[in-house]
Amino acid sequence: MKNSIWIAIRLTLVSLVLFGVLYPLAIWAIAQAAPSQGRGERIEADGRSYYYHIGQSFTDTKYFQSRPSAVNYNASGSGASNKGPSNEDYLKEVEQRIDRFMEQNPGIKRSQVPAELLTASGSGLDPHISVASANVQVARVARARGISEAAVVDLINQHIEKPLWNLFGPAKIHLLSLNIALDKISKQTGGNHAD
Known part of the structure; x- marks a missing residue:
């Protein structure tokens, strides 16, 4: 022993x-x-510094909106809600998100809303959205900013990040970079932009 x-x-x-x-x-x-x-990689914009890999909250209609976050985008408390699809409170929360999205994006059918815009990511900090999630928001963003939908679609296409080695994962868009570019375009064209 x-x-x-x-x-x-x-x-x-x-x-x-x-x-x-x-x-x-x-x-x-x-x-x-x-x-x-x-x-950590950082992005500088309008005198502020943001971490590239941490999602940001965008609720104003003139911005592309991010995935919901169970931790309110707080990097010190990364995590999901752990509520399953049979949880009644969670289903009500998703229904509220659908209603809010449909109200902000008239003309979009319920079936066109990507699930990722209604459900939080596992970390609650996902900085990316899919190309489909960006495309479904084009009309609202263009209208709110007073710029053409074609210009907004062109901006989306410029911000698509290809899968790793064109093999692993889907194409995606870094939301903060896209919204910063939107502010720059609005300033150049004289459209509505953030203060």
Whole structure:
């Protein structure tokens, strides 16, 4: 038994050094090779700084809207609601989101609303939306900004991010980048833009 205790103590010490010191140092060293040195990619706009990989809340009709967030886009509390499709409260919440979306986007059929605009992502911080989710919002954004739908569609097409190596995952759009570009276009054309 005494021998087993010493083996357990040695294993604990080796694990502590390996996983508590060497592994974190290796990850830190690898991160130093990244452009942001492991501090996260940022976007600067109108004197403010945003993290590229953290979703933002957009509720104004002149912006493309993001996925709902169960954590109110708070990066310190990433997570989902854990409510399933049989939960009555969750179903009411989704119905409210559908009603709000239909009210803000007249002319869109209920069947055209992508599920991702009605349900929160697993992290609650997803910074991307699908191309379909952007396209279904074109008419509202163009009308709110006083610019043509063709100009808005062109802007969407410029912001499509292809799947990794054109193989893994769907094409997507980084929402913050798209909305910043919308503000720039509105300023150039004299349309409605954020203050």
